[in-house]
Amino acid sequence: MSSSGDMPRTTDSVGAAVDAFRRGQPVCIHDAADREGETDLVYPAGAVTPDAVARMRNDAGGLVCVALGNEVAAAFDLPFVQETIDHPAAADHDLAYDDRSSFSITVNHRDTRTGITDTDRALTITALADAAADPAGTDFAGTFRAPGHVHILRAAPNLLADRQGHTELGIALAEAAELPPAAVVCEMLDDETGEALPPAAARAYAERADIPYVEGAELLDRFD
Incomplete structure (x- = not known):
């Protein structure tokens, strides 16, 4: 597993996470045991390289998604996809861990x-990170086509005050690092059980890879 670089060690998990994001490096975020109970490998979207995508595929294994801030999503008229599907499967979309899904449309860059x-x-x-940095200067439909292979997640309007998912945690981290409101999240899965990677195993991975590990509760305490 590759290293994230010579990151200064600190006992402040949130400070280490913000510093990593500011430097374009990943962070492991565990949301909460009584929510999804998952740890996501999270990157600032603007720093994602092909190697980073490969790392998410191989080291995490979940769905690679780009979380965008609500105002950015609104500027591009990106809906919550559940509200746009006219099919019985979209009715009564009851989630055990939240009131609603943050999924919006899927896209590919036109190139x-x-x-x-x-x-x-x-x-x-x-390109989604660039769009988040300059919504007014971005021709979204001219840059992206849908459907595609990158899932967009739309953050809640009031961010952590409304919802405490990885979508909102990633955007809050990006804002704290003074980056555009665009973060990539990918769930860490357990090859042996087929379930979410347990927090202890995710923390051990983060230590081996020199990646900050932070609990969602710590981010809520600092940012909410």
């Missing part, structure tokens, strides 16, 4: 071929 390769997804992801 990609299939959109699924590490190179293609990295291009789409970094």
